[in-house]
Amino acid sequence: MVTEKLLKEKLMKLKENNYILTEEENAYDLAIEMLKNIGSVDPVLRDDLIYSILSKWMINDVFTTEQLQHLLFICIDENHLHYKLGEINTDSIFTRSFSILITAVILYKENETSFLTSKDIENVKEKIFQYAIQENDIRGYDEEKGWAHSIAHLADCLDELAKNHQLNQTDLQMMLEIICTRIMESKNVFTCEEDERMVTAVCAIIERNLLSEEDIKNWIVRFKDYKKTDDYNKNYNIKINSKHFLRSLYFRLKPVEKEKYSMILKALDELNTY
Template sequence: MTHEENMLKEKLKRIKNNNYLLEEGENYFTLGLEMLENIGSLDSELRDELIYGILFNWISKSRFTSEELKVLLNISLDGSHLFYKLYDKEEDAVFKRAFSVLVVALIINEHRKEDFLSEEVLYEVKDKLIEYMLNERDVRGYVEVKGWAHSAAHTADALDELVQCICFNKTDLIDILDSIKAKVSIEYYVYIDEESERMVTVVENVFNRKLLSSSEIVGWLQEFRIENPRNSYIDNFHLKVNIKGFLRSLYFRLLEKEDSKFIIEEIKKILNTL
């Protein structure tokens, strides 16, 4: 850890122990900006428990104005945060990306309560989240020593907040479903840290919007492909494991819902062919 990170860590510990309140003369937004700049710290306590945990508290407790939240959202989505070294092979960069997307989720959740973001901004968020979802290849969950990365799960959290915004229409929801399908259907990593559960939550809330027809939902499910002729045997095996895990999670999530019986039946048919 750098000297600056150590200083920030001690300051944030004090704030957490003070019921997340600042001392007189301190400014929530100024410190929020400093926290965002350090959100990719390799110290899991600083990154996850302190920076993310305190931002969660402050955003949910309305410590920031709407205009300040817009600034924090723009920073979280920029090339130095959500897209930080996305196409490089620096494995530690994922922590900054994966925790920046969690801040996006927090701000969209606050928007759903306070309605302070324009449709134009929400569509920009949607486009950037889908771009990130489709292009992030570091999908490790828990990393020894360094803690959670969990980019697929964290992005699903942000998309889940987004699909509950009423401005998005059927086409938008299908775009988001397709990004989930793409992230499920990978062969270069096998999900082991309940990523499927987080991605299923997005799908469930898309279905809850009641904008998609039965045929559109069934068609989306039938597009899952467990084999790619360009893949090796083991790659196709990993692809199958990921798809089966996701479909099973979706099956049990919807099992008790009366209006989801046709989805359950379709999932059973697909699983029986795998």
Template sequence: MVTTDSLKKELKGLDFNNPETIIHKDLDTLIEHMVDYIGSIDPELRDKLIYTTFYYIINQDYLNHQQMDYLLQTCLDPNHLFLSIGSENDDSVFTRAFSSLVVALVLGKDRKERFLSEDTVKKTIESSMKYLLEEEDTRGYVEEKGWAHSIAHGADLLDESVKHPLFDKTLASECLDTIRRCILIETAYVDEEDERLISVIISLLEKEMNENILKDWVSELSDEVTEIRASNGFSPTFFRKNTNLNQFLKALYFRLLFLERGTQTRKEIERILKANLLV
């Protein structure tokens, strides 16, 4: 098996402004090695080299359709996107989070070129929701190991799923339920996870989701947090979930305002935030 040092050296030798450094590579072997180390705890190797290389070789057409299908199928398997899913505060989160980014890259490429089978795309869309529903490690930046950012990366994948032409609009409510779970988690977010989740909502609206669905969902979300306060008082659980809710609603409000969308949803958010000020 290739060592981390040799893989680093090979990846640093790639120059995306000079195709000659790439086209003569054995890309089948290279992408296998990159997948092997996709969850490395070395942030330079994982983030700056492996992910960045995947970004360029996928978007600049260095990989053929068979290679991208291989990447997708591998990153979706139990040893990657779902490796030790449900665990917290261990290094498996890096494999899950960075696998989700690679899946998003391939799905985004397929959105434009359509080379994946319909069954594969549908499986990927289902997996994007399943992943966010089951991820328990919500750390953003991890000292000495760099970004995990699992919820943000998972949101990027879910966003690509919604944008795909094979996304079924009847899944809109299921997507919103997935986002709800991410907001009402025990951890208060500090690394702009809410902004990435909101991008999914905007994509749903662009897929012509009825705005009343969003308005009602926002109202139900607020009611759920209010019920937590009624049951548990001003507990740490309430404050963390209420913090996430308020940050999310404020960010959603202004995103909708800037896009000149969601008039009724914005009015509902105003009502919720005003009510919270009176508590």
């Protein structure tokens, strides 16, 4: 197994060479090594090199569809997306958070070329939903170790998943449930634009036109109910996160949608206590 130091040196040279491999090197083999180190606490290796190189190669069709499929299955396995799922404030978050981000890139390619079977999509969807519900570490940026950003990365993945035409009305409703739960976070107030990233996913869901206007309206009004605990500070966090999200959503909607979902403004009025 290649050490982190050797891998970092190799990837830095690769980046300097405009991401072009030598004849002796194999992109897929190197991708496997990168995924083994996707949870590195070195932000340069994890984010600037591994994520940047993998995403660039995936988007530029460096891998075959069979290789992409295999890389996807690695990303969502127990050693990546579900690695120590449930832990809080440990380094395992970097493995999970960057695995979901790479998963989003592969789903982007799937939406372009449809190389996955319906069984594959069902499996991926279930793994993502399970992760979305059970992730407890919601840190944004760590001064020493860089981005964790689990909720934002999840949002990016939900955005791509929502665009996949194998997902049905029930799936999209489940995604809205997940988004509502994740946004109405009581532990702390999001400060790293998690609300904006989640709004992108919501817009993708709305644009599928599978959910009724009534479905969306009923979902929006749920954000008014922020008194979910007996703890004032936790309820306050829920309220602030809900307000930030609804504001972001309103300004991202198209003019005709603003008219349809004007109850967002009413919900915001009810959330304002001053």
